[in-house]
Amino acid sequence: MLPIQRDLKRSFYILLSLPATAMGFALSVQISALSWILTTQYGLDIHDVGLVWAAGPIAGILGQVIIGVVSDKTWFWGGRRRPYILIGGVLASLMLLALPNIDVISGGLGLEGILGVALIVALTLDLAINVSFNPTRAIIADVTPEGIERTRGYTWMQTISGSFGVLAYAIGAIWNNYVLIYAGVVLVLVFSILPPLFVQEPEELGEAEAVQAAGGWREILFSIRPLWGFLVYDLYALTLRLAHIEVDNYYAEIVCLLLTAWLVGSTLLQRESSDGATDHIGFQKVLAAHSFSWVGVQTMFIYTLAYVQQKMPGLSDVDAGRVISISFLVLNAVAAILPAFVLEPITERIGRVRTHMCCVAIMALGYLGITLFGHSATSLYLLMAVCGVGWAAIVSLPFAIMSQKVEQSRMGLYMGLFNLSVVLPQLLASLAVGLAVSRAEDKNLIFVICAASLAISAVAWSLVREGEGTTRIAPGGGH
Numbered sequence: 001m002l003p004i005q006r007d008l009k010r011s012f013y014i015l016l017s018l019p020a021t022a023m024g025f026a027l028s029v030q031i032s033a034l035s036w037i038l039t040t041q042y043g044l045d046i047h048d049v050g051l052v053w054a055a056g057p058i059a060g061i062l063g064q065v066i067i068g069v070v071s072d073k074t075w076f077w078g079g080r081r082r083p084y085i086l087i088g089g090v091l092a093s094l095m096l097l098a099l100p101n102i103d104v105i106s107g108g109l110g111l112e113g114i115l116g117v118a119l120i121v122a123l124t125l126d127l128a129i130n131v132s133f134n135p136t137r138a139i140i141a142d143v144t145p146e147g148i149e150r151t152r153g154y155t156w157m158q159t160i161s162g163s164f165g166v167l168a169y170a171i172g173a174i175w176n177n178y179v180l181i182y183a184g185v186v187l188v189l190v191f192s193i194l195p196p197l198f199v200q201e202p203e204e205l206g207e208a209e210a211v212q213a214a215g216g217w218r219e220i221l222f223s224i225r226p227l228w229g230f231l232v233y234d235l236y237a238l239t240l241r242l243a244h245i246e247v248d249n250y251y252a253e254i255v256c257l258l259l260t261a262w263l264v265g266s267t268l269l270q271r272e273s274s275d276g277a278t279d280h281i282g283f284q285k286v287l288a289a290h291s292f293s294w295v296g297v298q299t300m301f302i303y304t305l306a307y308v309q310q311k312m313p314g315l316s317d318v319d320a321g322r323v324i325s326i327s328f329l330v331l332n333a334v335a336a337i338l339p340a341f342v343l344e345p346i347t348e349r350i351g352r353v354r355t356h357m358c359c360v361a362i363m364a365l366g367y368l369g370i371t372l373f374g375h376s377a378t379s380l381y382l383l384m385a386v387c388g389v390g391w392a393a394i395v396s397l398p399f400a401i402m403s404q405k406v407e408q409s410r411m412g413l414y415m416g417l418f419n420l421s422v423v424l425p426q427l428l429a430s431l432a433v434g435l436a437v438s439r440a441e442d443k444n445l446i447f448v449i450c451a452a453s454l455a456i457s458a459v460a461w462s463l464v465r466e467g468e469g470t471t472r473i474a475p476g477g478g479h
Helices: 010-040 046-073 082-108 115-143 148-174 177-193 207-213 216-223 225-242 251-268 280-311 317-350 352-373 377-394 397-403 408-439 445-461
Strands: none
Touching: 010 046, 010 082, 010 115, 010 148, 010 177, 010 280, 010 317, 046 082, 046 115, 046 280, 046 408, 082 115, 082 177, 115 148, 115 397, 115 408, 148 177, 148 317, 148 397, 177 317, 216 225, 216 280, 216 408, 225 251, 225 280, 225 408, 251 280, 280 317, 280 352, 280 377, 280 397, 280 408, 280 445, 317 352, 317 377, 317 397, 352 377, 352 397, 352 445, 377 397, 397 408, 408 445
């Protein structure tokens, strides 16, 4: 074990953050370049772009849960999480390399259309990211003790990852998205291969207790109960989309909306255990609150291009891409600065849950401001800075909050299930929101949906109990 790991030096937190940084950079490249390259280089319409983006959440549904379960119970190449970080990093680099060459790949395979190849590349890229994202986050819980050190691990993860996210958007803004993609190939490969070799993982996380406590797929389905409405709608909408069936009414959407409202509401109104015991209710509340944040965030990431093209019609395709890159650069710059230097000290005073709730509420106000005033590049940049306050919290604090509400011995599994509160809303944004945006004459609808989703999330977080003192099976070791 390196001395910096034994003594929990700041340099160790930085080293520990680099694998997550690699996956975050790959995701930043995907966010910045995917919609742009599919629309401008390959000529796909906005609805087809939404379908390509839907491939990613599908990969996340399968990838993170499976990898989480498997990594909890396996040990090879000198680690529990290390092998999956290495494999995912190599795959992600290769798929980034394929992204600007989809037409070449399609031609080499003798295919006339590129949508199928774009789906495969996007699916594989996101599967690779998800294969690695779960272990890069779970390893932080594995090697840090519960409490402020755990929070510090996740806030530093976001500060380092967010800083490189800013670099990603800066590259896209200063040069272009092609330079960004090829820079991503190199950085993702280096950061996902080298740092894990210097982190010593604990060999024991209480596997015996985990196996005895495991309840299989029935337990998994019960654990994600607040997300059933998202899951039902995603399966329905994806089936219609792949079968090229168009439905003129919104009966299914109304039914799924009511189902989600009932499941989420009934979960949030339940009382969490007051004796500090780990139970399902606390975890389910985190899922319910976190899911609505991602409806709004994913809507922003996918459809900001459509908003910019309508509200700033004088921009060329290249200039529109640059405005989006700068917008997301500003968003991520704020998100990079705040976690370790601002949010962590605030959490020590008022708690993680309350801090997170306030940040999400600020993001909702930022989105509302975009609907009212975000019709120029300058105003969009300023309001994206406001939204960055919420983004800083969303990608850091929920991991620390969630990790206190589940058993340490099954951190990989619960990280995978927690990711469903991201990917199921992402899929809904790709399908339901994509359909609504394509039919809406006024693209202000995009940020109206964003603002409403973040406002609901803030209210939901107000009903989550601060997880101090949660008892754990086999607390984090390795020191």
